Amino acid sequence: MKRLIQNARILTMDAQMRALDPGWILLEDDRIRDLGEMPGDPAALPPADESIDAERGIVLPGLINTHCHVSMMPFRGLGDDCPDRLRRFLFPLENEAMTEELVYRAARYGTGEMLLAGVTTFVDMYYFEHQVARACDEMGMRGILGETVIGQPTCDSRTPYGGLALAERFVKEWKGHPRIRPAVAPHATNTNSPEMLKKAKRLADEYDTLLTLHASEMDYELAYFRENFGKTPVEFLKALDLLGPRLLAAHCIHLTGDDIRLLAGSGTAVSHCIGSNTKAGKGVAPVKALLLAGVKTGLGTDGASSGNTLDLFTQFRLFASFHKTKNRDRSLFPASEIVALGTKGGAQALGMEREIGSLEPGKKADLILVETKSMNMFPCYDPYSALVYSANASNVEMTVADGEILVRDKKLVRAQEGKLRAQMEEEMGAFVRAAAKY
Numbered sequence: 001m002k003r004l005i006q007n008a009r010i011l012t013m014d015a016q017m018r019a020l021d022p023g024w025i026l027l028e029d030d031r032i033r034d035l036g037e038m039p040g041d042p043a044a045l046p047p048a049d050e051s052i053d054a055e056r057g058i059v060l061p062g063l064i065n066t067h068c069h070v071s072m073m074p075f076r077g078l079g080d081d082c083p084d085r086l087r088r089f090l091f092p093l094e095n096e097a098m099t100e101e102l103v104y105r106a107a108r109y110g111t112g113e114m115l116l117a118g119v120t121t122f123v124d125m126y127y128f129e130h131q132v133a134r135a136c137d138e139m140g141m142r143g144i145l146g147e148t149v150i151g152q153p154t155c156d157s158r159t160p161y162g163g164l165a166l167a168e169r170f171v172k173e174w175k176g177h178p179r180i181r182p183a184v185a186p187h188a189t190n191t192n193s194p195e196m197l198k199k200a201k202r203l204a205d206e207y208d209t210l211l212t213l214h215a216s217e218m219d220y221e222l223a224y225f226r227e228n229f230g231k232t233p234v235e236f237l238k239a240l241d242l243l244g245p246r247l248l249a250a251h252c253i254h255l256t257g258d259d260i261r262l263l264a265g266s267g268t269a270v271s272h273c274i275g276s277n278t279k280a281g282k283g284v285a286p287v288k289a290l291l292l293a294g295v296k297t298g299l300g301t302d303g304a305s306s307g308n309t310l311d312l313f314t315q316f317r318l319f320a321s322f323h324k325t326k327n328r329d330r331s332l333f334p335a336s337e338i339v340a341l342g343t344k345g346g347a348q349a350l351g352m353e354r355e356i357g358s359l360e361p362g363k364k365a366d367l368i369l370v371e372t373k374s375m376n377m378f379p380c381y382d383p384y385s386a387l388v389y390s391a392n393a394s395n396v397e398m399t400v401a402d403g404e405i406l407v408r409d410k411k412l413v414r415a416q417e418g419k420l421r422a423q424m425e426e427e428m429g430a431f432v433r434a435a436a437k438y
Ligand SMILES: [Zn+2]
Pocket: 067, 068, 069, 214, 250, 302, 303
């Protein structure tokens, strides 16, 4: 099947940051076949089974959400302003009321929300992760999905560290899937013992998967490592031999110069979650320094409990505002660099830059069309600027992942929004009752 998208402002996000305006792009099955500038004579366009007029909308690579807990949708808006929410609120409620079926239905809902917002690939860490994989598969998305390993009882394991055995089973079950890559996800530097962190790393090594955890996020995490080991969390990970190209560390808000050198030197990647970090008042990660040091960095939303949205347009805008304000420099991050973090930066952070993250012949057909017809998108002088400062998720007109159109005319193709909501809500009764106590 050949599909042609024409009359678009195409942002390739390739090494030269080429833009084709107006341009066309030809997809063949799950790959990008070719792309170019619109010819004077439309008859010179390549033949295709379907031709789509983008009406000068912006076509760019599918957005990559490098840190998420998609099944935390039921937590959205709960205890938003509660101090130390993770330990006082999230962990207990999760253990009491998160069920396997709710993980599945919430993952369908959350992946639907991401697709409507132009996210084609996401990294996830949660419990019952096989249900997240099932939902992700059904919805047609690309996912790098990790079963959580943590030193306390959880909703899917009554014994601490039960997640490790579940992770191995999950990895074996899903390895080799064309769109889903299983990963190993020890929860955080301080919620696992050093031995268990090493075991998680060995499991990831054995099955050649991504390893992802929360790092340098919490004040009490930093204090714990300082007081007990005289180290920063990153130095601690280095001592355990966890740093390396396999590791994707989420947050990394509080870093020293040495930490940044360790991350860069080891090839460790960072998922920067500006919305989640600033909503909680935790701080603004030193992303400019990370990028200057050569650390592979992508953007993440975190779960709907922490950031309330799974949409990267919100992250673009928050990223620009916070980093410019913190550094008192409006030119610090041009809009094109911010869009790059949400596309090819994410692909590099996942070690998937040969497959996704830019629009080039031979790469996977993962792309989105952001319309410029809505009132909030006119005029559009610079498409990067429009994406960062004007656009929101509702401007995503079409989402294509692995060559399949999953959102067309702003509607999900494989599912219906109303049904996704009703199915999740139907399963939320016990959760809502439990939440009322907190
Ligand atoms: Zn997280």
